[in-house]
Each structure stands twice: as structure tokens, then as C-alpha cells.
Amino acid sequence: MNYIIIEGLAFALPLFIIAIGGIFSERSGVTNLALEGFQGFGAFAGAAAVMAISGGNLAGIETPMFITAMVFALLGGMVFSMLHALLCIPFKANQVISGVVINILATALTAFLTSQFNTVLFGKPTNKFVLGICEKFTVPFISEVPVLGAFFTDVYYYQPIIIAAALVASYVLYKSRFGLRLRACGDNPHAVDAAGISVSKLRFIAVMISGALSGLGGMCFAYSISASFSPTIYSGYGFLAIAALIFGNWKIGPTLLACLLFGFARSGGYKLAQVLGLTSAFADIIMILPYVLTLLLLMFFSSTNRAPRALGEIYDKGKR
């Protein structure tokens, strides 16, 4: 049980922060299939910064380097997301297509830059930055409470960071003036424009926030599941996050539940395979659990789902 909770959370939370990024963008009216590319590029930026600063030798400076990585992932994701914003907002490109293109570009660009970086830094054109796994902590006493304690055991350093970021994001989206305007943009941008607020600017910022949060999420995956930055970072976390946010009806709270469902279904599946003593091949069958679950649940809930009204619409002032 503890295993399921610990591993489930470790997977669910990075997914959650990427999904929140998606919520910001989509609630402002910009479809965002580019989350996959954002999280990958963010992870690259963080990992590259660590490599450049540490020179590849992480021993003894893991934690400061981890913090560095997080900061640079945030910035990297944000800068890269400006490309999507640029394409979708002033250039009026189809948002879905832009997302796909950004993802392809992210894969190509990070692969190219990684090998360039490695050549310059270490003289070897490999496609990987080895980072290791982020440190963990266990809260004394509370962790000994049955079941509940698991939430406080072997916590990756990034988990509290994500929770804090999620709280700030919820406050911004639901309580602040910026959030009120942002959500209005996704429903009726004309109303926002008539109120004298620039729709373009608002959406641009919203996409940048989604890039920053996705970058953070990608970095966490690099620091846990893969213990490195490599092309395997593009294994669909961004798309899973999109499924989670659609499932969560574009709201932060329900999206957290969707992410936890993914996380626990995944870790639960692994545990099940372990307990039943199944071979690694069987793990594949268990791995479909979160996806099948999502599809089934979507069958029941999709008809009541409401996407933001103006989602995907290119805002044109002249048109009414």
C-alpha cells in the first residue's frame, strides 16, 4: 500500500503541474497540444544548465544543482512556449497544428542541442545528460501513521515545490484579477476586449505560464523516472496531462484527482505485477490500466464536459 501511494504521488504530481499549465493556456482560449514539447524543452534547459555549471560532476552538490535545474526548467519552458504563443496569437496559426509542430521541433531541437552541448563540454556527442535521482525526505512521526503516513514518506524534494506551485496557480486562476480576466478570455474574448483589456497579451502570458509549469513538470520526470535527460523524456507525459485536464473539466481540483488516478493506477499496477510474481512482459498489460480507466471514465463523463467556449478560436477584433 505504501509503495502505491509513494510511487503514485511521485508520478501524479509532475503530471499535475503540467496539466495546470495546460489549464492556464486552455482556459484563456488557446488549445495546447504543445505541453509535451514544453515539458521536454524545460527538462532539457534545466539539465543543460546543471551540466554547464557543474561540469558533469554532481557529487556533493546534488541539491543546489537540483534547485538550479528547477529554475532553468521553468525559464526554459517559458521561453520555448513563446514560440507557440507567437504562432497562435499574432500569427493566427491553427492552434492544434502549431502544437504538433512545436512538439516535433522540441524533439529535434533538444536532440541537436544535447549532442552539441555534450560535444563542447565532454567531447562526446551523446544524447543524454545523466542527472541521478532527486533526493527524498521523510517527515518524522507523521510518516508512521498508517496509510496517511505514506504521503509523508520518501517524498521527493520536488513534491512540496509542486504543491506550493499548484496552490499559487489556483490562487492566481480563481482569486486574482488576472485569473478572472484569463478565464473570461476563454469564454468570450469580445467581452474582455470591450472591457479594455488586451486579449492577445493575456493569452500570450497564459501560454507562457503553461510553458513554465510544464517545464517544471518535465524536470521532475527527468529527476525521477528517467534519472537523466534523454529523448525518452518525450514519452507522452504532456499528452497524458491533456487527458487529465479534459477529464478534470478544465478545473484544477478535479484535474488533481485525474492525475492521482493515473499515478495510483500506474503504481498499483506495478505492485500487482510484483505481488502476483508476474514476468516483466505482464507489466505491459498492467501498464494499460490508467489509459483504459481514462477511456472508460470519459465514456461516462464526456457528455457533461464543457470545454471553454472560445477554446481554439482565433480572436479577431473585427469579427463579431
Added chain:
Amino acid sequence: MNDYIVEMRHITKRFPGIVANDDVSISIKKGEIYAILGENGAGKSTLMSMLFGMYEPDEGEIFIRGKRESISSPAYAAKLNIGMVHQHFKLVQNYTITENIILGMEPKSRFLGFLPSVDVKGTNKKIAELSKRYGLEVDPKKKIEEIGVSTQQRVEILKMLYREAEILIFDEPTAVLTPQEIEFLLEIIRELRNSGKTIILITHKLEEIKKVADRCAILCRGKLVDVLDVKTTSTKTMANLMVGREINFRTEKTEANFGEKVLSVSGLDVRNDDGVSVVKDVSFDIKAGEIFAVAGVSGNGQEELADAIAGLIKSSGSISLKGADISEMTVRERSEMGISYIPQDRQEVGLVLDFSLGENLALKDYYKEPFCKNGILHHKAFLIHGQKLIDEYDIRSGQGAKTQVRSMSGGNQQKAIVAREIISDSALMIFVQPTRGLDIGAIENIHRQILSERDKGKAILLISLELEEIISLADTIGVMYSGEMQTIAAAGSLTSNQVGEFMMGVRSV
């Protein structure tokens, strides 16, 4: 210094292909109700959009309170205390009334004691007070999607008042209201003027101008024709100036000659996607040669009634056409049985804008010969059929049947739909808002066609929000309110005020 609060001098605005405003100059005094009269497409809305900062003029200058201003955005217009109620309301559907009103000028409070946040709770009270002061009562906590059109309009007015606007622009504010609601709105407008505001009223309805306005500028095809003192000018003069020619108000209508029963609807119920009942137990018959007109405020179930008869939405109850039960039939089966349908939203429903005119004119017959044989389309047939309708119904398009419909004017788009639906020679024709957004010439044309179809012995279901249209065309009038048919009566037996009372549900038989 002069006493004009707004002056627009020699304004010219071009859009690709047309000159929307051509050297227009107007001056508006503080505290007057200034009407801008013109047909659809005369350039009224464009002119006011420039005052509100939505567009910038290509040529000309704008002076506000005697100072030259370049109004580059609605935000700047708001700073100059200019507010506008747009024809299409600009409201966020899933926000409350308060949230909509404060959007862009949010009052602050502290969340958890230190984080700056939007003060919705405190503002609810303020909005309630504001609405009471101007007699525009609303429940600030209600969401826009839960309230009716006239309340939404109040929200738009409150939005301006909250922003302390001094110059209030109303763009066609009465288009969607009942006669009683119009009276009420005009009263509000008068009161606003009395409290020192300057009002600009964009409209094409002469009686309204006659009732409230002090002066009136008349635009015709982008040019300023005249500025008149309303008290000393007759509506007839204004109308002629607006259209640029003599017009007669009466539509020539011959005596009705009813035949057999064509459509019979009984106990019809429709629920919308959320399971809310929108049409409740509606029953009526239409005979051949009869125009059955349904009056009602927008959103009272009339559109759903039409959709249900055409088969576009599910309904329960019985619908029969020429004696045959059609309630289980698909849209196509019904149309083949003899239903033509001119839908309310021509661009969204009636046409495929990216298709050519020829393809659109065969939208309901494309699968039949000569258009299609064994699954293969014959483009020539589309062109020939298209050209025939273009000639017969005088549809103006740049490149004949090959013209992309998107590039055609609204009037010609509507002509194309009407032509397509008339030519199918159906026993029942449903017209929903057939003249919305058209200019007077086009309206006359459509009205003539509706009457001529009636005289040919078609049964006609006309649904309109324009009471005038209903009164002038109907043989029988039905009034819907909140999904129920309030009354069904012969056209002559109801005055327009009585119809209005039924429309608001305040009168019952």
C-alpha cells in the same frame, strides 16, 4: 469653446471593397438623445465603433469635450467616459452578473489577509445598489447563462454606469425586446438623459426615434444625408431619407384563402441538452394558404419549435404533415415529405460558407439526380441549377454559381437560401427570422415572396421577433412564452400591445 461633447469631423473609414463611412461629420450636444438612423449596412455601427475605439478612422478627426482625441482602444474610450451597449452583447456566459460588470475594473480586497484578489462579495452589494438607483433591477449573483435577453441588456447598461460613462452609445438596443420592454428601455434612456448623460442611439426603427430622440442623423450607404430636429420632422420624411427613395409601409396582402390542413402539431414537448423543458405541450394546425406566425421574445422556445418540426432536435408528441405522422422521421425524410426550412442562423446553419453558391443551392438535393449518379457527383449539374436560381431569384454574386458564399452579402445569402427552399416546392415552409439584418429593399423582397408562396397554397410557419413583421404578414398569430403557446388567434383580433402582453406572459386568455 463650444458646447458639443462629441464631434466627429470628416470621418472616412474603408474596409476592403467598401467605404463604410464617407466624409461623415456629426456634432452631439451634452445631455441630448442623438439618434443615428440608417438601414443595415449604412455605416451606423462602424461610425460608433470608431467613437468607442474598436476601429480607427482612415481620415477625419474626433473631438471629445472640445479636445482632439485619437481613440485607439475601448480602454481609452472608457477613460473618456464613453460606454457602449453592443448589438451582440459582450458578456461572459459562465460568469455572474457582478463578475461581468467589474471585468476590467475589478475592485480589490485581500485574500487570506495579504494576497491581492478580486472583491466579488463586496461588489455584489454595490451592484445591487447601482441597479436599484437606475431602476435596472438584477440579481448580481446570477450567471449570464441563467438570465434572459432583456436582463442581459440591463447588465450591459450597468456595465457602462459602473464605469461612470457620460456618453452612452446604444447599438440597436430594441431589436430583441417586446413592445413593453422597449417602452421600459426608452424610459430608462430618458431618465439617463435627465441625470445628465449624453445618449447616442443607433437604430433603424423610426417610432423609437420619434419617441425619445432630440435630434437625428441619417446615414445612407456610408454618407451623412441629413441631421434633423426630430420634433419637427415626420417619420415619412425620415424614412425616405434613410432609404434614399420613396417607400410604402404597407405590404400588399390579398385575402387569405385557406385550404386543407397541412401541418398538425399536438402535445409537442422539447427538452434541451441539459434536460430542461423548452417547448411545453404545444399544439396547433396550419392550413394550406395560411401564414401562421409565432411571436415571442427570443429564447422562449420558438426556435426549438421550428427545429423540432424540421427534425433537427428530438421531441415528443405528434407532428403530422398532410395527414401522415412524421414525428419519427429523419430530417431528410421530412424534407422529402415536403418541409422547407429557412433557419434563423443562415451562416451557421443554412449555408456552408466555404462552399460555392452552386453547391449551396443544391445542399438538400446533392444526392439526387442530376447532381449525383451512383455516388459520383456531376459538377456541371450544380452549375446549371445554380445559374438557373441565380437568374430567377436575382441573387447577386461575383462569379455566378462558382462564387464562394462567404464573400456574398447577407441579403444575397438569404436570397440564396430562400430560393433553394422555395424551389423544392414543399407543402410546408418554415421561416425563422427571415429578414434579420437585411435592409429595407431585401425585407420587402422576402415579404413579397412569403406572401406569394402563401397565395400558391403553401402552409407557412413564420417565426419572428419583429412584431411588426408578424402583424403585417400573419393570418393567424400564436404567441409563445416560456415554451408554452399562450394564445392562438386570428390576426385581426389582436392588437400589437396585446400580443406584447402575451409575449411577456402577463396576459392570459
Added chain:
Amino acid sequence: MKKPKNALKNPFRRGFIAILGNEKYQGFTIPLFAIILSLLAASLLLLSLGKNPLIAFRSLLQGSGLLPKASYAAKKNILTDFMSMLNILTPMIFAALAVAVALKAGLFNIGISGQMLVPGFIASITVGYSKLPAAAALPLVLIIGIMGGAAVGSLIGWLKHRFNINEVVSSIMLNYIFSYIISYFINTNYIDAVSRQSRYISANTRLTLANIELFGLKMDIPLGFILAVPAAFLVKFLMDKTRVGYELKVVGLNKKAAQYAGINVGKNIVMAMAISGALAGLAGVTYYLGNFNSIQPRVLSSLGFDSIAVCLLGNSHPIGILFSSLLITVISKGSNYMSSTINVPQEISQLITGLILLFSACGAYIKHRVSLAKDEIRDEKLRLKQENEEGDRV
């Protein structure tokens, strides 16, 4: 008042706008312009690495058999390279056509890779591991490709129609589900102990004749390519000239109008996804039983996403797709040779592809700017004419 711009002054700009502004040809002039822009950007990138872009581009063409190389290994020449380029091109064309058909019906088929994998796997284990002669096996493989792809496609269409599940989400979920399930079966039943992939299929059942001796040369002959080009024309015919195509387009352009015209929207959504899936299935069999001869467990082909971009680059037009597929394939096929001749990392070719896609995505914007400039020139001409007339009167 705006300052009158002198839009007529620059004859170069006027000519340029006149070419790009011709709406009849915008279908290819604008993508072409985007490609030229992106090649310029790629040149800058190459220059910054100290490489000559012209040599780089030439080596791309050489590597893909469009230009002769300086020297060839035994039994190889330009035809060998060209044929192996066609081998990669074939599934790309099918996949991009699949995206285009769905797009016409307003659907975004992001599940191409899943729709490739399922029939690819089924055809491999049924026909691929059989001892059927080629004459029986190859048609069977194609049929399985069409049916299998269509089945997965229509499942996605049905989920959208029946449960209102966004096709993007359901295809992503189904991609994972199929990928893991098939990986399980490969790992348990069909694994090759050395390659860690599924066992190779028999040469008889492969849609590419591999390492065939012809004219004294050794080469791969992609039989599927014979079908790929006609498939593009068939799709064009289907969309332009048939009732099915007309209905799909109405559904794609305006669902409400489709319903109003009596067209069954749900049926058409499923139909569009079935056709799209069938094409993706053909991509799948020409990929897994042509281009390759085994399946890597847990790996979804990147073709799934690349084809979306290729489709966009070809303006979702079947014939345009033939050209855009060629372009992208040439870049990826030639990248090997380029990286060896001028010593740049191979990833750079992906980056060039990325740039091309990026600029193509701006096509709508380029079009918008061009039409603005066109209006400006027209207004200016009008103004000059008026001034001249007034001048004459005076």
C-alpha cells in the same frame, strides 16, 4: 489620419505580392514561400556551425538518390539510394493522406501510429509468419492493413459520436493501450532473443523486395509505392467528385449545416475515421512489413506525428501531400550522407524539418499579410487614379 504609405514605390515588392497574392495558386505558392524561408533559416544555422549550406543541401539530395554521389560502393548507384528513399516515402504518403481525410471531416487524427501498429502486428503474426507464396500473401497483407486500420479508426470515430470523447484524447489513450498490449504479445510469443524485437517475417510476405539483384545492382524495391501515388489521386477523387466526399466536407466545414441538410453526422464521423484509419493501416503494413520486417515492442512510430506535419505542409491536399512527403523524406533519408560528408550531427536534419514545419504553420499569417499588402496597393492605385483625374479637371 494615417500617413499615406507609398505602397507602389518598390517594384520588387509589388511583383512579389502579385505572385503570392494570386489566390488561384496560393495553395502552393505560400507553402513554397514558407519552405524557402525555412531553408534560408537552416542555411543560417549551418553557416553558424561553419558549414557551407549549399554543400549540405546537395548532400541531402545525393543521399536520397536525387543527385549522383561522388562514389558508390559495389553494386550500388544512384538508383539504389533512390529506391530506398521511395521505401521510406511510401508509408509517409499513406499516413499523411490519412491525416488529410480526417481533417476534411473536421477531425484531428492524432492516432495514426496506433492505427499503423495494430494492422502491422496482425499482418505480421498471421501472414508474416506463414509460408504463403507472395502472390497470396501480399494482397492479404494489404487487406489486413485496410481492415485493421479502418477498425481502429472507426472505433475512435464511434467513441466521439456516441460518447462525445474528443478524438485527440481517445486516440492518444488507444495508442498507449495498443502499444502495450502488442508489446506484451511480442514479448511473450514472438520475440527474437537477439534483436529484442519481433521475429523477422518471411521474405515472401514483405511488401518491399529487399536486396534484389537488378541490372547488376542490389536494391530494395518498395511494391507499396505503386499503390501510394494512385492512392493520393483516389483520395482527391473521393473528396472532389463523390457523394461521400461531399458529405464528409459538409460535416467538416459546418456540422449544423450538415444536420440541417439531412446528412447523418455521426455516420460520417465514423466513416471519415474509417477511411483515414484504412489509409493509416496501409501506412502500417508498408512500414512494418515493407520498410522494416519486424516490430519493436513499446515503440510507436514517429510517423504518426510527422505525417500530421507533412499533411499540413501539403496544405491537406492529396497531390500537395505527394510533394511534401517527398521533401520531408528526402531530408531525413539524406541526413545520413550529409552528416558523414560535411561532419554535422545527424540531428540537424530533424531540425531542418522542424523549421520547415514551423514556417509552414505560419502560412495563414503569410496569406493574411499578403492580402493586406494587396489591398494597400489597390487602394493606393485608386487614390493615384483619383488624384490624376482631379488634376486633369484642373
